[in-house]
Amino acid sequence: MTSIVEQKLKTMGIVLPEPAVPAAAYVPYTISGRQVIISGQLPMKDGKPQGVGKVGGEVSVEQAQEIARLCGLNVLAHLKTACGGNLDRVRKCLRLGVFVHSTPEFTEQPKVANGVSEMMLQLFGEAGKHARAAVGVAQLPFGVAVEVEALFEIE
Amino acid sequence: MTSIVEQKLKTMGIVLPEPAVPAAAYVPYTISGRQVIISGQLPMKDGKPQGVGKVGGEVSVEQAQEIARLCGLNVLAHLKTACGGNLDRVRKCLRLGVFVHSTPEFTEQPKVANGVSEMMLQLFGEAGKHARAAVGVAQLPFGVAVEVEALFEIE
Amino acid sequence: MTSIVEQKLKTMGIVLPEPAVPAAAYVPYTISGRQVIISGQLPMKDGKPQGVGKVGGEVSVEQAQEIARLCGLNVLAHLKTACGGNLDRVRKCLRLGVFVHSTPEFTEQPKVANGVSEMMLQLFGEAGKHARAAVGVAQLPFGVAVEVEALFEIE
Numbered sequence: 373m374t375s376i377v378e379q380k381l382k383t384m385g386i387v388l389p390e391p392a393v394p395a396a397a398y399v400p401y402t403i404s405g406r407q408v409i410i411s412g413q414l415p416m417k418d419g420k421p422q423g424v425g426k427v428g429g430e431v432s433v434e435q436a437q438e439i440a441r442l443c444g445l446n447v448l449a450h451l452k453t454a455c456g457g458n459l460d461r462v463r464k465c466l467r468l469g470v471f472v473h474s475t476p477e478f479t480e481q482p483k484v485a486n487g488v489s490e491m492m493l494q495l496f497g498e499a500g501k502h503a504r505a506a507v508g509v510a511q512l513p514f515g516v517a518v519e520v521e522a523l524f525e526i527e
Numbered sequence: 528m529t530s531i532v533e534q535k536l537k538t539m540g541i542v543l544p545e546p547a548v549p550a551a552a553y554v555p556y557t558i559s560g561r562q563v564i565i566s567g568q569l570p571m572k573d574g575k576p577q578g579v580g581k582v583g584g585e586v587s588v589e590q591a592q593e594i595a596r597l598c599g600l601n602v603l604a605h606l607k608t609a610c611g612g613n614l615d616r617v618r619k620c621l622r623l624g625v626f627v628h629s630t631p632e633f634t635e636q637p638k639v640a641n642g643v644s645e646m647m648l649q650l651f652g653e654a655g656k657h658a659r660a661a662v663g664v665a666q667l668p669f670g671v672a673v674e675v676e677a678l679f680e681i682e
Numbered sequence: 683m684t685s686i687v688e689q690k691l692k693t694m695g696i697v698l699p700e701p702a703v704p705a706a707a708y709v710p711y712t713i714s715g716r717q718v719i720i721s722g723q724l725p726m727k728d729g730k731p732q733g734v735g736k737v738g739g740e741v742s743v744e745q746a747q748e749i750a751r752l753c754g755l756n757v758l759a760h761l762k763t764a765c766g767g768n769l770d771r772v773r774k775c776l777r778l779g780v781f782v783h784s785t786p787e788f789t790e791q792p793k794v795a796n797g798v799s800e801m802m803l804q805l806f807g808e809a810g811k812h813a814r815a816a817v818g819v820a821q822l823p824f825g826v827a828v829e830v831e832a833l834f835e836i837e
Contacts, residue, residue, distance in 0.1 A: 397799040398814040402776045404717060404835050407559060409777050412815030466557045467564050471817045479670040489552040504553040505567030505676040507626045508666030511818030515789040521815040525559050562714060621712045622719050631736075634825040644707040659708040660722030660831040662781045663821030680714050 377459035380495055381448075391449040392416040400450040406463070408454045412471070412521040414513060415442035421514040428478025431517045437487030440470065443520035444488035448495075455526055464525040465492050465502040471519040474508030481506040488520050532614035535650055536603075546604040547571040555605040561618070563609045565677040567626070569668060570597035576669040583633025586672045592642030595625065598675035599643035603650075610681055619680040620647050620657040626674040629663030636661040643675050687769035690805055691758075701759040702726040710760040717776070718764045720832040724823060725752035731824040738788025741827045747797030750780060753830035754798035758805075765836055774835040775802050775812040781829040784818030791816040798830050 381388065394400055394411060401410045415423040423439035425431040431439070448459070455461040470485035472478075485506040492500040512519050536543065549555055549566060556565045570578040578594035580586040586594070603614070610616040625640035627633075640661040647655040667674050691698065704710055704721060711720045725733040733749035735741040741749070758769070765771040780795035782788075795816040802810040822829050 394814075397796045397803060398778070399811045400813070402774060402811070402813045404774065404776050404833075405560070405715070409813040409833070411777075411813040412817070464557060464559065466559050467566075468553070469815065471815075473818075474666045476665055478666055479668060481666070482668050486552045493552060501554045501557070503555070503557045503564040503566040503676075504549075505624065505626075505674065506668060507567070507664045507674060508628075509817045510665045510786055510820045511784045511788055511791070513789060513792050513816060519815065519817060521813075523559075523564070560715070619712060619714065621714050622721075623708070629821045631820055633821055634823060636821070636823050641707045648707060656709045656712070658710070658712045658719040658721040658831075659704075660779065660781075660829065661823060662722070662819045662829060663783075665820045678714075678719070 375458050375460040377495060388449045389417060389445055391453055392446050401454045403454060406525050408451060408524045408526055410447050410450050410522040412519045413443045413446040414516050414519055415439045416446050417442065421516050423517045424515045425517055426475045427472050427484060427517050428475035433480055433483050436484040436517050440484055440487035440518045440520060441491050443518050444491050447520055447522045451524055461526045462496060462499060462524055463527055464499050465496060466525055467503045467523040469521040470506040471509045471512060472506065473512045473517050478508060481508050484518065530613050530615040532650060543604045543607060544572060544600055546608055547601050556609045558609060561680050563606060563679045563681055565602050565605050567674045567676040568598045568601040569671050569674055570594045571601050572597065576671050578672045579670045580672055581630045582627055582639060582672050583630035588635055588638050591639040591672050595639055595642035595673045595675060596646050598673050599646050602675055602677045606679055616681045617651060617679055618654060618682055620651060620655050621680055622658045622678040624676040625661040626664045626667060627661065628667045628672050633663060636663050639673060685768050685770040687805060698759045698762065699727060699755055701763055702756050711764045713764060716835050718761060718834045718836055720757050720760050722829045722831040723753045723756040724826050724829055725749045726756050731826050733827045734825045735827055736785045737782050737794060737827050738785035743790055743793050746794040746827050750794055750797035750828045750830060751801050753828050754801050757830055757832045761834055771836045772806060772834055773809060773837055775806060775810050776835055777813045777833040779831040780816040781819045781822060783822045783827050788818060791818050794828065
């Protein structure tokens with residue numbers, strides 16, 4: 373039996389990436405009680421960072437939204453592992469932290485973050501409604517445009 | 528019957544703003560067990576962002592403290608909603624995350640963050656003593672000088 | 683009886699610093715259920731901030747790793763207090779937030795963050811494996827190169 377969320381992913385045409393190996397000496401997620409804490413995810417695809425550059429400079433808002441979404445797919449890949457393979461165990465997306473690698477003048481971090489927020493809403497419905505902090509940072513690992521960390525509640 | 532914290536707000540001459548509508552596809556807060564996770568709040572007043580500019584540049588430390596406090600009022604407005612209107616249900620301010628939109632040379636983020644920290648202490652007393660991270664970021668939504676996210680424990 | 687973690691610290695040649703007094707109107711940690719939330723720690727030594735400068739500029743990756751480790755020692759000093767002096771009560775390092783004061787071109791934040799991540803692994807073993815977010819920020823308090831905040835689970 374395929375899980376409901378998996379079917380939704382299929383309908384949305386989404387194939388989750390292989391869970392990316394952390395860039396360093398840490399793990400992709402930890403669990404505390406019912407909370408799953410997901411490490412800051414980069415826009416990895418086939419094991420390689422995508423979407424390098426400063427938003428407001430060489431990276432447009434539209435491109436950055438796609439990059440944020442790709443970070444979100446990596447979040448989901450690890451979340452699935454944390455749920456023992458069954459995303460229907462997700463009860464709530466509690467928080468997304470969205471770090472946008474910005475030029476000193478770029479101020480549309482919320483629009484960029486919507487790239488991942490809207491995917492969570494679409495995928496989980498009411499349970500996908502999350503708190504969020506979106507800020508503009510000076511740089512990110514590998515120079516990528518967006519990094520997303522997340523907190524979920526699972527059954 | 529007015530709540531004790533509401534009376535304190537009155538004594539402090541504080542009128543909470545209307546809870547600001549999130550700038551994008553997320554919600555102002557989520558609840559997990561006894562924890563209330565408040566989204567990053569901007570210095571909104573009458574639905575408009577205030578306090579635009581870089582601290583250390585066109586925005587002074589004193590101005591930034593006021594701006595941080597205004598972010599805190601928006602935190603409290605949402606917290607009140609999360610508490611079903613009764614701020615006396617707040618058991619503990621667990622953490623504030625303070626993002627200060629800084630020039631590359633500005634290093635007094637803690638002083639800026641005190642603008643909101645001291646209000647929490649004054650308002651909630653012992654329960655207002657919180658952990659905190661204050662950092663200087665490259666930019667913030669709408670170009671505002673400060674963004675504050677928060678974590679509370681409620682009954 | 684010396685705790686197991688204390689013996690490990692001794693073996694590693696680590697002397698924990700005196701818990702640093704917060705730079706401002708907040709507290710070093712709060713406790714919520716089994717979670718200990720540690721405030722953003724600067725690289726304090728003998729009450730003074732060390733390791734000032736931008737990583738990728740005047741501060742090298744190797745120096746920044748040492749600075750990150752020093753932030754981690756300050757995390758541990760407060761964690762010990764939170765545990766009533768017994769670090770064997772630590773069940774899990776849940777999350778580290780590592781803010782690296784970066785030049786606009788520096789992209790090796792994960793390497794820098796390893797300075798503190800590897801110490802946690804070495805010290806706590808399996809329980810030291812944590813989720814992490816590492817980002818490059820424009821500035822930090824006192825101009826230090828690294829700030830580390832942390833979330834632990836204790837018994």
